[in-house]
Amino acid sequence: MFENKRIAVLGAGKLGEALIAGMLDAGIVTKKQFIATAAHKERIEAVKKKLGVETTLSNGEAVRKSHLVLLCVKPQTVEEVLRQIADDLTPHHVVISVAASVTTKFMENILTSPVPVIRTMPNTPCFIKKGMTAIAPGKHATADHVAQARKIFDAIGRTLILDEKHMDAVTGLSASGPAFVYIIIESFVEAGVKVGLPREAATQLAAQMMLGASSMVLETGEHPAKLKDTVTTPAGCTIDGILELEDGGLRVTLIKAVVRATHRARELVNG
Known part of the structure; x- marks a missing residue:
């Protein structure tokens, strides 16, 4: 070629x-x-x-x-x-x-x-x-x-x-997205430290977890919601954590972050 x-x-x-x-x-x-x-x-x-x-x-x-x-x-x-x-x-x-x-x-x-x-x-x-x-x-x-x-x-x-x-939507999601993910990873690390993990261990656990979860989406082709359900057992630890995420508005906040970044990309296109 x-x-x-x-x-x-x-x-x-x-x-x-x-x-x-x-x-x-x-x-x-x-x-x-x-x-x-x-x-x-x-x-x-x-x-x-x-x-x-x-x-x-x-x-x-x-x-x-x-x-x-x-x-x-x-x-x-x-x-x-x-x-x-x-x-x-x-x-x-x-x-x-x-x-x-x-x-x-x-x-x-x-x-x-x-x-x-x-x-x-x-x-x-x-x-x-x-x-x-x-x-x-x-x-x-x-x-x-x-x-x-x-x-x-x-x-x-x-x-x-x-x-x-x-x-422009790609800019808001895929190009800006790594910065959003780093904030999420950083938050996981701080959470790990809060519950007693050494910072280095918390960093490795959080980063590899994000890498592994992303690979599951790409390699299995399953919808993220279905993969989430495989981790979530009735009355278990994970569903309690998900409840906190939903109560804190994480889902909406991430959506709004991508939408705002996309809008800014469009503003730049239009001068």
Whole structure:
């Protein structure tokens, strides 16, 4: 799929670095196929030393040497970078953006030719190859372009193809969600300490419990409510705990958190 193709990673920060490392580890590309950029020389030198890929401070140079462009810059700099490289891009390129709340239409309108654009929304667990990335193609992107994007992000976790109208909801749930989960894990740890567990033990128990429960949902395909019921015995410990959760409004609070984060993502889209 990527044979004889070069990939430009514009903005090789943590996510860009994770994508390069993930693809290299998966064996789908070689180091010689990459050219990475960053805004500062120190960062470029660090990426080159760590990953052994070609680097440059020039986004235009990277694009001219590539076939596929991973746009890994911050949302507020997407327009500036696209204007820098617009004349270097052709319809034979593919641009894949990871910027939250930046639509394919916005990017397509900046470009001077009908360049295929794909919008993605990964999350931070991709740094350890446990990420979840939603992928939405623009109007010029083909099924082959989408397959390329999926292959790239499969190297750092799981992927899901969605209509772009869902991408702000993905931001609110999947991209913001890890922060919400960390608060939940932290609360479990504090609860463990409260009932007498050493903090380190409580942390391991809470984190592994969350990992295991999530894996049960993904691997069994069962509805979370059904899995919950398998743990909940009549007059047992778990149902008493669930009663406290319901009384405290945890379910509604989590729903409202995702809804509010989604609304904020939509506000950013609309300026």
